Amino acid sequence: MGKGGLRVNTPHVIHETIDGEVIVINLASGNYYSMRGAGLDVWEVVQSSPGADPTAIAATVARRFDAPSDVVEREVTAFLEELRREELVAPAEDGVGPLAADGEAAGEGAARAFEPPSLEKYTDLQDLVLLDPVHEVDATGWPHRKPDVAQA
């Protein structure tokens, strides 16, 4: 991963946290995602500190957990790379920015047991994006052919 800062890839990406999960929707690809474990912390830091450097994000998240910092930072760095591959985060236009104050402060609370960040990807609705608003379409984006004509 490069050394530039990261931001949530708006406006292509929208997201909401509910019941211990972050659900992220990529409007451009038609994929959606569920983040769990330390993924919630990573997402919260990226969201609250647009432009933060991946190294700083990893260090901030590591301070929240009762686990060796190098282990957490390695997991977080790999997770950020995955988020970037899925285009859920993007390079910040303004380069590297500071961590938000609450992002720093969050590391000062009681450390929790570390649950590695996870990203579950759902691709089952891609067709709605690739072919919509015509829902009943075939793979070429056209409505169903008449079988007799299609076979002619």
Next chain:
Amino acid sequence: MTAASPVVSAEPGFGRLEPLAASFDDAVRAATGVEERDFRLAGAVVRLRSPNAAMLGRLCRAFAHLALAEPAPQPALVVNLWDAASGAAPPPLPHTTGEEPPGAFFYCSNDELRAAFRLGTSGDPRLLAIYPDAPTPALSVLEHGSRQGWYWVADAGRIPYWEQSTPLLYLLDWWLRERDMQLLHAAAVGTPAGGALLVGKGGSGKSTVALSVLGATADGAGSELLYASDDYVGVSAAGAPEVHSLYSSGKLMQDHVGRLPFLGKALANADRLAFEKAVVYVHEHWPAKVTAGFPLRAIVLPRVTPGLGTARVHRASAAEAFRALVPSTVFQMHTRGQDSLVRARRLLEQVPSYRLELGSDLESIPHAVADLLATLEGR
């Protein structure tokens, strides 16, 4: 905004009200008059009016269960419907390159209005010979403030069946949002005391569950549950959530019709099942089984469960319900943003969610939903 489908800059006239109104007025002058029909949608009067009686009839059919017997003095929303067959100059449309697919979606939002244009195809007979269901170009516009809407199509005779069964979807989505409601991709069944939203992507069993309430039960009495929707529904966001029926239509995959044989007599397109989903206008055959809405008591996630006999219910997490409901709604409505996720999250935090496992015993499905609702209502 959305980046879901091709969205391009539109020509200036595409986003202005005056040329749109001028096109509609031209169509009215060219016709013998304007027909109007009033409906009560989500608690407010909506008037549909058109110089093309056939177009008006096609687009009103799915709303018929909400029709008002007498014209209302002051509708909250007036939607003007017309097509190019009138001979009037068409309204301003987006520039296109000629290379976009017919499903291409163009969206414009400015200080005056929201507008969406589905490119469709112009009606080239060579194309239609191969693709009989190719949609006609369609433009939907809603003025901010929700007083007027416009829906124009190139050819009212080629409005596709899915649009006839759930008409004016984008307009209603925008209008409901302005009224602090949300349009959701969900089915809904219930009683006047309360009901359930059935959520999940296409093929999850929403329609099967919703339409199953129309069947006779073993004792011949039928389910107490009423039908509100099988695909799209309005839900009020303020206060205690209420479900608002929008369409009385139901759509089923062709191969699922056999599982609900009582629908056979009611299919609106029995002669076109090779190309179309089976469509039923529920109020035309079961008028007493259709409801305008009810208080929302539960979110239910149907799931076809191979090997299971009797349907059964388990508690589900709000996150699971969110995944089942929100992405499919966002992707189908095209113009959703972060705010709609916040509204959906608030709704799902208010109302408990359940997984409904569907087995081979279809008669047990409405019983399972009714029992759940009775438990939640303390009956």
